[in-house]
Amino acid sequence: MRFIDSNLPSNVTMRGTAKEQAKSGLRLGVGIGLFLIAGMLLGNGMQKVVWSASPPHYLVWREPIGWLELIAGAAILLSTAGAWWPLLAGCMALGSVKCVIVLLTGRDLFAPHAPFPRLEAFELLVFAVASIALMARLRKNALTIMDRVALMVYLLAFTWNGDRVEFSAAGPGLVLGLFALLVPWLLHWRMVDKKGSAE
Numbered sequence: 001m002r003f004i005d006s007n008l009p010s011n012v013t014m015r016g017t018a019k020e021q022a023k024s025g026l027r028l029g030v031g032i033g034l035f036l037i038a039g040m041l042l043g044n045g046m047q048k049v050v051w052s053a054s055p056p057h058y059l060v061w062r063e064p065i066g067w068l069e070l071i072a073g074a075a076i077l078l079s080t081a082g083a084w085w086p087l088l089a090g091c092m093a094l095g096s097v098k099c100v101i102v103l104l105t106g107r108d109l110f111a112p113h114a115p116f117p118r119l120e121a122f123e124l125l126v127f128a129v130a131s132i133a134l135m136a137r138l139r140k141n142a143l144t145i146m147d148r149v150a151l152m153v154y155l156l157a158f159t160w161n162g163d164r165v166e167f168s169a170a171g172p173g174l175v176l177g178l179f180a181l182l183v184p185w186l187l188h189w190r191m192v193d194k195k196g197s198a199e
């Protein structure tokens with residue numbers, strides 16, 4: 001199966017002809033642009049299907065436009081995962097730095113700089129570092145279908161509670177997102193062990 005991002009270089013370096021660099025930049029730009037479009041579709045779809053439900057965070061089954069937006073957003077995310085996962089990992093790295101600052105100061109980074117529980121900051125730090133650690137192997141390996149699905153589930157775990165101002169790392173949605181990243185990570189290392197023991 002061929003994806004939009006399948007021709008992106010695994011490492012971005014300034015070599016090759018100008019034509020190759022232009023093609024690579026265009027693919028990367030299209031991938032990031034489609035990621036933003038998918039984010040808008042997911043936001044609208046979640047607003048209609050999940051966030052407007054009563055009781056909160058149940059599903060509204062009779063909302064065809066919302067479901068179509070969610071399906072279109074998911075399809076775009078699957079096909080462009082190779083372009084947007086480094087952006088997501090970078091956001092997690094920035095979040096882990098912010099968590100360390102909050103952990104040290106005990107105050108929120110943003111105005112009005114209210115007290116922030118250190119235990120919650122530590123939970124968020126562990127979540128961010130675990131996310132980065134599970135995404136790190138994607139730098140050296142081509143994305144598989146399982147990797148793409150896991151990244152999409154991880155991203156959907158964030159959007160499930162996206163209508164709230166705050167969320168906790170101990171919440172079931174974010175734990176599901178980490179578990180989704182953990183499954184292909186374990187399968188990858190199991191296959192590496194099998195290849196190593198076969199030689």
